[in-house]
Amino acid sequence: MSSRTSADxxxxxxxxxxxxxxxEPADLGTFDPAKSLGxxxxxxxxxxxxxxxxxDRLWTMRQFAGFGSAEDTNERFKYLLSHGQTGLSxxxxxxxxxxxxxxxxxxxxxxGRCGVAIASLADMRRLxxxxxxxxxxTSMTINAPAAILLAFYVAVGQEQGVPLDKLRGTLQxxxxxxxxxxxxxxxxxAPSVGLVVDTIEYCTQNMPQxxxxxxxxxxxxxxxxxxxxxLAFTLADGIAYVELSIQRGLDVDAFAPRLSFFFxxxxxxxxxxxxxxxxxxxxAHVMRxxxxxxxxxxxxxxxxxxxxxxxxxxxxxxxxxxxxxxxxLAGVLGGTQSLHTNSMDETLALPTxxxxxxxxxxxxxxxxxxxxxxxxxxxxxxxxxxxMTNEIEASAYAIxxxxxxxxxxxKAIDRGYFRRVIAESALAEQKRLDRGEQKIVGVTDFVEDxxxxxxxxxxxxxxxxxxxxxxxxxxxxxxxxxxxASLERLGSDAQQGKNVMPALVEAAKADATVGEMMTTMKSxxxxxxxxxxx
Amino acid sequence: MVTTARSTEQSKxxxxxxxxxxxxxxxxxxxxxxxxxxVLARSFRDAGIDVIYTGLWQTCEATMKAAxxxxxxxxxxxxxxxxxxxxxxxxxxxxxxxxxxxxxxxxGGIVPEADHPKLKEMGIAAVFNPGSAIDRIIETIRExxxxxxxxxxxxxxxxYKAKDVCALAKMxxxxxxxxxxxxxxxxxxxxxxxxxxxAPGVGKSSFIARIAQSLHDQGARVAVVAIDPSSxxxxxxxxxxxxxxxxGAGDFFVRSLSSGLAPGGLAVNCKEVVDVLNxxxxxxxxxxxxxxxxxxxxxxxxxxxxxxxxxxxxxxAVQFSKAGIMEIADAFVLNKCDLAGADATEAQxxxxxxxxxxxxxxxxxxxxxxxxxxxxxxxx
Numbered sequence: 001m002s003s004r005t006s007a008d009x010x011x012x013x014x015x016x017x018x019x020x021x022x023x024e025p026a027d028l029g030t031f032d033p034a035k036s037l038g039x040x041x042x043x044x045x046x047x048x049x050x051x052x053x054x055x056d057r058l059w060t061m062r063q064f065a066g067f068g069s070a071e072d073t074n075e076r077f078k079y080l081l082s083h084g085q086t087g088l089s090x091x092x093x094x095x096x097x098x099x100x101x102x103x104x105x106x107x108x109x110x111x112g113r114c115g116v117a118i119a120s121l122a123d124m125r126r127l128x129x130x131x132x133x134x135x136x137x138t139s140m141t142i143n144a145p146a147a148i149l150l151a152f153y154v155a156v157g158q159e160q161g162v163p164l165d166k167l168r169g170t171l172q173x174x175x176x177x178x179x180x181x182x183x184x185x186x187x188x189x190a191p192s193v194g195l196v197v198d199t200i201e202y203c204t205q206n207m208p209q210x211x212x213x214x215x216x217x218x219x220x221x222x223x224x225x226x227x228x229x230x231l232a233f234t235l236a237d238g239i240a241y242v243e244l245s246i247q248r249g250l251d252v253d254a255f256a257p258r259l260s261f262f263f264x265x266x267x268x269x270x271x272x273x274x275x276x277x278x279x280x281x282x283x284a285h286v287m288r289x290x291x292x293x294x295x296x297x298x299x300x301x302x303x304x305x306x307x308x309x310x311x312x313x314x315x316x317x318x319x320x321x322x323x324x325x326x327x328x329l330a331g332v333l334g335g336t337q338s339l340h341t342n343s344m345d346e347t348l349a350l351p352t353x354x355x356x357x358x359x360x361x362x363x364x365x366x367x368x369x370x371x372x373x374x375x376x377x378x379x380x381x382x383x384x385x386x387x388m389t390n391e392i393e394a395s396a397y398a399i400x401x402x403x404x405x406x407x408x409x410x411k412a413i414d415r416g417y418f419r420r421v422i423a424e425s426a427l428a429e430q431k432r433l434d435r436g437e438q439k440i441v442g443v444t445d446f447v448e449d450x451x452x453x454x455x456x457x458x459x460x461x462x463x464x465x466x467x468x469x470x471x472x473x474x475x476x477x478x479x480x481x482x483x484x485a486s487l488e489r490l491g492s493d494a495q496q497g498k499n500v501m502p503a504l505v506e507a508a509k510a511d512a513t514v515g516e517m518m519t520t521m522k523s524x525x526x527x528x529x530x531x532x533x534x
Numbered sequence: 535m536v537t538t539a540r541s542t543e544q545s546k547x548x549x550x551x552x553x554x555x556x557x558x559x560x561x562x563x564x565x566x567x568x569x570x571x572x573v574l575a576r577s578f579r580d581a582g583i584d585v586i587y588t589g590l591w592q593t594c595e596a597t598m599k600a601a602x603x604x605x606x607x608x609x610x611x612x613x614x615x616x617x618x619x620x621x622x623x624x625x626x627x628x629x630x631x632x633x634x635x636x637x638x639x640x641x642g643g644i645v646p647e648a649d650h651p652k653l654k655e656m657g658i659a660a661v662f663n664p665g666s667a668i669d670r671i672i673e674t675i676r677e678x679x680x681x682x683x684x685x686x687x688x689x690x691x692x693x694y695k696a697k698d699v700c701a702l703a704k705m706x707x708x709x710x711x712x713x714x715x716x717x718x719x720x721x722x723x724x725x726x727x728x729x730x731x732x733a734p735g736v737g738k739s740s741f742i743a744r745i746a747q748s749l750h751d752q753g754a755r756v757a758v759v760a761i762d763p764s765s766x767x768x769x770x771x772x773x774x775x776x777x778x779x780x781x782g783a784g785d786f787f788v789r790s791l792s793s794g795l796a797p798g799g800l801a802v803n804c805k806e807v808v809d810v811l812n813x814x815x816x817x818x819x820x821x822x823x824x825x826x827x828x829x830x831x832x833x834x835x836x837x838x839x840x841x842x843x844x845x846x847x848x849x850x851a852v853q854f855s856k857a858g859i860m861e862i863a864d865a866f867v868l869n870k871c872d873l874a875g876a877d878a879t880e881a882q883x884x885x886x887x888x889x890x891x892x893x894x895x896x897x898x899x900x901x902x903x904x905x906x907x908x909x910x911x912x913x914x
Contacts, residue, residue, distance in 0.1 A: 094564040094615055098591075105593060109620025110563050183566025183590055188899055223569045310569070314664050347664055349616060349646050414873075416735070423572050430573050434668070443665045461620065526900055532735040534572075534589055534774055 023383040031386060036281070040376040044284035046277050046389065047377035048335040049300045054373035059331075060338040061363045062304065063356060064089045064141065068463045070126035073116040077131060089139040090127075091115035092149075097184050099145035101515035102467045111464035114350065115141075119471050119515065121508045124152035125159070134162040138169035144186040146173040147199050148517050151504035154207075170211035170260070173199055176237040176409060177216045179531070180418035181223035186518060189413045191525035195500065197244050202501035204255045212255065213241055214262045214304065220418075221264035222310045224426025227275045228392050230264060232399035233418060235282055239400075240409040242291055252291050256298035263336075265327040266308045272327070273379060274388035276303065276334030281389070282396055304338040305331040312347040316442035320344035325362050332366055333379055339363055352455055416533025423533070471513070478511035486510035487520045494524040553711045554584040554769055554792065555679040558606040560597040561590050562625075565615035570642065570664075574610070574671070579770035581672045584792045589777030594624040596783035600776060602634050603787055605703035607679035608659075613643040618653065626657045633700055638678040642666070687715050694720075694814065699787070702814050706789055709806040720813030725757075727808060728911055729837030731799060731823040731830050731859060736845045737869045739778035740898040742820050746779070746786040748908045754817040756786040759808060761801045763824050764792040775822055787816070798832030799823035805836055818911070827859070834862035841907075843867050844883065846875035865892045867907060872897040 020027070038044055041051030050056075067073065077088050092115040095107035101119045102111045111117045118124055133156060142149050150171055157167050175192040178185040185192060196213060203210040217225075217234035225233065238259060245255050261279065265272050283301035287293040307327040312320045321344045328341050341359040343351030351359070367373060379385045406412040432438040439445045486507040493503040500521070507517055559575055561568060568590060575585045586604055588597060601609045613621060622641060629635055638659040645653070650661050660674050685693075685704050693701025708715060730738050739760060746756045760775035771792035779788050789811075794802035800823060801807070811819050823833050833840050842863035866887070868880055876895060883893060892910060896903030 098564045100564065106564055106591060108563065108594075108624070109617030110565070110615050113616050183568060224573075347644060349644065423576075426569050426573050427576050430577065430668075440665075528899070529740060529778060530589065532737075534587065534777060 023387050025383060027387050028383060028390070031390070033381065036386075036390075037380060043288070043296075043299060045280040045300060047380050049280065049302060049337070051376075053335060053376040054332070054367070055376070058367050058373065059336055060087065060304075061360060061367075062087060062089055062139070062338050062340055063360055064091055064139075064306075064340050067091070067115060067350065068112045068117075069467055070116060070118065070123045072112070072463070074127050074129050074131070077128075081131065081136070086135075087137045087139065088131075090141065092140070092142055093117045095119075096145070096149075096514060097142060099148070099186050099514055099518035101513045102464070102471050104515060107464075109461075109464070111467050113464075117463070117467045118149065118152070119467070119513045120474055120511055121152050121155050122470070122474055122511065124149075124156050124508075128156050132162070133157045133160055134166045136168075139172075140169065141172045143172055143175050143178050143182075143184050144192070145514055145518055146171045146175075147195050147501060148504055148508070148514050150199055150202075151501065151508045154505050155508045164206045165208055167207050168209045170214055171199065172214045172216065172262070174213055174216045174237065174262075176240060176413075177219050177234070179413045179528075180220050180233060180237075181225070181422055182219035183530070185528055185530075187522065187525040188528040189410050191521075192528075193240070193244055193410070195521075195525075196241060197248050198499045198501055200241070200245050200255050200258075201248055201250060201499055203258065204250055208258075210258065211260055212258045214260050215241065216262040218262050218264045218306055220422065221266065222308065224422045224429065226425050227266065227268065227271050228395035229399065229421060229425060231275050231279055231282075231392060232396040232403075234261060234263070235279065235286070235396060236400055236403050236409055238283070239286060239290075242287075243408075246291065252287075252293045253295040253298050256287060256291075256293055257295065257300075261301055261303040263303055263305050264308050265305050265331045267311050267323060267327060269326060269330050270379075270385055270388055271392070272330040273334040274385055274392050276305070276331070276336065277377075277385075277389045278393040278396065279303065280335070282393055302337050304340070305334075305336040306340040307331070307342045309342055309346055312342060312344070313440060313443050314347045316448060317344050317348065319442050320347070321358060321362070324359060325366070328362055329366055329370070329372070332372060333377075335377060354455075413531060416531050419531065419533040474511060475513075482510045483512055487512055487516060490517060491520045491524060494521050554582055554764075554771070555608070555676065556584045556586065556604060556606045556707075557608045557610060557675060557679075558586045558588065558597070558601050558604055559610045559612065560588045560592055560600075561612050562592050562594060562597060562621050563613070563615055563617055564591060565613065565617075566590055567614040568612075570614070571612040574612075574642070574668070575772055577668050578672065578675070579765060579772050580768050582768045582770040583672075583675070584764075584771045584773060584790075586773040586776055586790050588780055589774075592780055594621060594628055596780050598625060598628040598632055598634070599784045600780070600788070601629075601637055602632050602700060603703055604776075604790060605707045606637060607682055608675050609637055609639045610675075611639060611641050611643075613641065613645070616644065618643070618645050619649060622653055622658055623656055629657075636683055638682065640674065640678070642671075687713075687718065691715075691718055694810075697815065702787075702810070703789075705810055706807055709810050710791060710801070710803045712803055720810045723809075723812030723815060725812040725816045725819045726839075726911070727812070727819045727821065727837045729821045729823065729833035729840035730843060731833055731840060731863075732825055732843030733827065734825045736825075736843045737898055738822050738825060738843050739775040741843055741867065741869060741896070742822055743779040743782055744898055744901070744904045745908055745911060746818075746820055747782045748904060749818050749911070750782065750785045752908075752912075755815060756818045756820065757811045757814075757816040758786060758788045758820045758822065759791060759801075759804070759811070760788060760822040761791045761793055761799070761804070761824050763826070764794050766795075769794075787811070793824055797829075799826055799830030800832045800836065808836060830859055831862050839864040839911075841865050841867055843869055844879065845870040846873045846879045860887060863891065865894065865907075865910060867894045867896055869896055869898060871895045871903070872900050 037046045040048040093112050094110040096118050102117050200212045203212045215238040217230040220233050221230040280301045284299040287299045307324045324341050331339050341362050343355035343359045345355045403412050490503040490507050493500050575587050578585045640660040641658050642662040653661050690701050690705050694705050732738050749756045762773045764771040773790035776790050791801035796802045823830050840863050894907050
């Protein structure tokens with residue numbers, strides 16, 4: 001661990017072996033628990049954002065799902081609601097995530113495959129058919145076209161007569177990590193971030209219950225970053241959104257409480273716990289000391305966590321159940337507000353109903369049988385965990401300095417910094433596996449012959465064909481003059497640097513498709529080819 | 535998840551006497567999961583393979599056209615979108631249509647065991663899942679590349695003469711490798727050969743893609759030669775220029791070359807490659823150099839005219855010295871003029887080299903200023 005605080009922390013691999021067999025009080029140096037930890041629910045929130053944590057309220061067990069057509073997912077939503085769930089979590093298919101219509105040539109074979117296909121307001125209406133948007137909270141995992149999907153949601157809400165300030169939910173809406181890792185970007189970085197600020201501004205003014213951005217480290221980590229890099233890059237992205245929103249003229253305490261975070265839970269147990277604790281401490285200081293936020297709600301870092309898909313193996317897939325359980329436990333000991341546990345078959349295909357249930361049961365066993373929920377931050381004060389929390393925090397600050405040195409996040413993207421560093425870390429991990437320095441049970445060691453023998457879920461091609469037919473019909477039946485005018489307004493608002501949200505809502509109501517709205521904005525914002533680093 | 539792939543022993547550098555295997559790695563469709571493909575690309579390079587990576591969001595058609603033009607030994611497709619049973623039949627169909635059935639295609643990604651026989655049956659040579667040992671993948675690629683039938687020189691020559699692009703692609707491979715073609719020489723052509731040089735990161739490939747597309751749209755036949763450095767240790771190379779040019783796949787011809795041991799920013803037998811393209815009848819041949827710096831003057835010999843590409847704040851890198859690359863440039867193009875500092879860099883440049891050679895200010899990302907450069911290229 002000690003190596004992590006060396007000159008270039010971003011070049012360091014994951015924690016492996018501490019140079020010392022155990023940590024002593026002296027290793028903590030001038031550690032002052034009152035200052036560094038505080039009580040749970042008090043500044044700097046290292047021990048947790050709430051005083052009683054899981055004793056009063058368990059984390060939200062939020063399993064992300066979505067597939068096929070809007071009807072398929074609508075049916076699933078209704079099933080979940082009838083079983084007492086009040087929050088919906090929507091996975092979109094790749095074409096929707098990339099802002100392309102279902103009939104786009106690049107969408108071949110991907111419509112409704114890994115999520116639900118939404119190309120128009122008509123699809124969105126079908127997705128929420130029979131569901132009152134004033135009574136549910138909806139999470140939408142979408143980024144480049146996030147503003148468009150938000151506009152669809154607003155339009156469906158208005159059709160149902162729900163006032164905007166009653167709409168509750170979350171947009172992932174974190175475009176910066178797309179440039180670093182997940183690759184679902186469309187426009188160049190600067191206008192992309194401008195669009196995120198448009199949604200923050202619109203929601204701050206009209207939809208105070210809406211969580212505007214879920215600043216995500218998950219994808220950064222999955223792409224190969226180390227824990228320290230995940231932490232630092234994610235918080236640096238969060239800082240960038242705050243800076244730009246303040247530049248837009250928004251009051252920090254008006255929008256900051258609606259930012260949340262999303263972290264990966266990898267296999268290095270204590271390192272993950274330290275990462276989540278350090279995240280809260282850093283954010284509290286940044287928001288209070290750097291941005292001068294006055295409201296405690298602005299200082300609090302609230303997080304969702306998901307176990308690490310990248311650690312799952314196709315070989316001996318039952319082993320994944322055990323991996324997920326330990327990763328989930330790290331998330332709980334780290335104090336997460338919300339958790340998704342992966343299914344053991346995700347490295348083979350989309351999860352089956354059975355394996356998704358087992359993943360949920362894993363959380364329930366931690367929540368109701370392990371008793372780890374009975375005391376807040378049980379590892380607080382552990383020499384090892386506190387030292388590690390301090391070290392990963394120091395690494396993050398050192399990486400912030402590097403990014404600032406390049407002129408900030410956007411400049412660092414221009415230079416290919418994030419992609420280069422993440423690819424280097426991924427390759428370094430591969431080399432450790434190649435050299436036998438890192439083990440994967442069932443893959444590098446304890447290998448068995450034979451296939452996995454687990455059942456997997458298959459999605460038919462019919463969804464794609466039916467979706468394309470519906471889209472073709474929609475394009476024929478809509479009012480061409482209204483449609484045309486709405487896209488012209490969108491283009492002109494974008495050109496003039498206005499907030500595009502009102503124009504997007506109008507275009508949604510004129511049955512403009514996701515692809516059409518994206519193309520219109522592309523003609524103003526330009527498109528992006530990934531920057532200097534691939 | 536593909537990155538759990540591993541190798542059990544260190545890959546050995548390729549024998550220097552055997553030409554590097556050329557492999558195309560492609561991600562098709564909208565799936566952005568590229569951790570696996572990037573780790574594989576680097577691992578293959580370290581095993582001495584020339585890897586052409588075509589980047590994200592490619593169509594089946596563009597991918598296979600690239601495979602044809604590059605005359606690769608193997609195509610590797612990475613799919614984590616579960617679309618393999620839709621995408622791979624399309625790949626196989628286009629491979630047949632383009633008459634490049636001799637190029638084996640392998641697939642990597644999240645592919646259920648039950649689908650493997652179907653994929654093999656339709657003609658996919660191998661399927662690799664997460665956790666496949668990298669050594670085994672490399673061994674399979676070597677075997678497939680080795681088994682691939684080569685055309686005879688006579689077949690290539692008659693195809694080349696008949697303007698068959700497949701034959702051209704194979705002929706380029708042969709001349710670059712220095713194969714014995716007897717006393718065959720390409721006919722002399724009338725192409726306008728334009729060199730493009732500049733430091734890494736200034737956007738050479740994107741710039742060339744815009745110029746080539748524009749020339750094509752005006753009716754010209756255009757070829758691009760894009761050179762990337764070989765590793766002096768393993769002999770392998772990552773050829774990533776093409777990924778900026780995929781939108782024009784099929785509109786213009788692109789050949790990616792590894793530099794080998796050639797000095798001066800070009801590739802081994804680069805002149806011969808350009809001559810073969812020239813004799814085939816292209817109107818323009820755009821040559822992208824490695825981009826290593828001041829010493830890249832060899833392009834001045836090869837090209838009729840040379841463009842030096844710069845970007846704002848690149849003053850320090852090039853230092854605007856009058857030696858080397860600044861001396862041989864026939865025109866200067868200042869890219870990324872949407873960024874701050876463009877005017878200052880322009881002023882610095884003018885004071886360093888004077889104004890007797892043209893200076894264009896462009897932005898490929900905004901598609902601004904390209905037309906003026908194209909006009910200059912056309913005015914031979």
